[in-house]
Amino acid sequence: MIAVIDYEVGNLFSLKASLEKIGADSVLTRDPAVIHAADAIILPGVGAFGQAADKLRAFGLDQVILREASDGKPILGICLGMQLLFEKSYEYGEHQGLGLLPGYIGSLREDLPNPDSIVPHMGWNELNFRREEDREKWLPQGKTSIYTYFVHSFYAKECDDVLVADAEYEGIRVPGIVGKDKIWGMQFHPEKSGTDGLSLLRRFIEMTEKPEVV
Amino acid sequence: MLAKRIIPCLDIRDGRVVKGKNFQGIRDVEDPVVMAAFYNESGADELVFYDITASAEGRKLFTEMVSDVAREVFIPLTVGGGINTAADFERVLTHGADKVSVNSGALKNPSLIDEAARIYGDQCVVLSIDCHRVGNEYHVFSKGGREDTGRELLSWAREGVERGAGEIVLNSMDTDGVRQGFDLEMLSLISELKVPVIASGGAGCMEDFYRLFEDLPWVSAGLAASIFHYREVAVSDLKKYLAGKGIPVRI
Incomplete structure (x- = not known):
């Protein structure tokens, strides 16, 4: 069972549907007991970092997620949910994240060399894996690269x-x-990245499955 | 590098797919879920569904259709047609749409763009513009191309972006259904916009897409209906052809 964290941020129709499509049981929840019982956590999210972080805290979910993470439960953050895993964000002010990953969130607009470049970064872009073993871990066999949305x-x-x-x-x-x-x-949004996106989600689910006792 | 997007567009009436020529002579073709899955398999980057139904019953069928498609196909889905209020945005977004395209509703009430962008984000709001040459001018038309608003193309497109539209679809009524290529001349008029522009109307063969991306490299996507619909061009073949010509596409 996958606990998809429900903190009133974003539209979860496609995420739920994509998990169903790949045959993964999921539940939309903010109940600490349900989250604790789940095999893995998905933290979704779209919108502004500050508001989302405030909502997580208001529901007490920041502490729940940190506790589960320290217990070794697999967690996948998607889009803003990924950003929340980092230490902080400078999106309209300065906001604290969960600090589960080292690094921070900054503005594309401020860093783009060409001021005429379009922001948001929207569309299909090719993923470049840094290490061969990660490529093998995440991509379907035979694939050398994929585009995600x-x-x-x-x-x-x-x-x-x-x-x-x-x-x-x-x-x-x-x-x-x-x-x-x-x-x-x-x-990116694996739940919007076609067949390759579904296969990335499936890889995450497979990594969370407990090895069978022989 | 971002890939150029190839977007099949499906007109929907009473939950079924239709396609017209110059907005007239519409005829029924196929099941939206079947078509969406077919396009996804062949490599479409996004799908656009326009609801051309006027009745409340047809609208309900459309909303249900969006859910049916969104449960089967996991690429961005844009829906439009009959979007006049923020409640219309809510209706389709909660049923699985990712972006909402506004046209006549925004011409009638431009603040709809501001309101929707504030609630759902710029990236959710697509401003679709039907444009037709009138004398030496480029006029924006509303109500499915039936009514000349007298508004000039660039001024309306600029206003839309300022109000929060995250993307522009420019449909040339002059080339729509004619299949002699996209309206590069009309598209050039809005090259200054700082949001993705999707070209629509006129695609008749694979080379038309090459000309579009080669001559207007700032254009993000090409949208077409009939050539994909009647299987004259397969999206997968088109992408291989474009990749061979050095255009970045997702394969």
């Missing part, structure tokens, strides 16, 4: 230690997949 105006910075794959946009390398141990994040 991005929609965002802020991005993860100074996170080289946890960078798995990035995408080039107008001269900036945008982290696409980040993670270490059992904490993962995807800046």
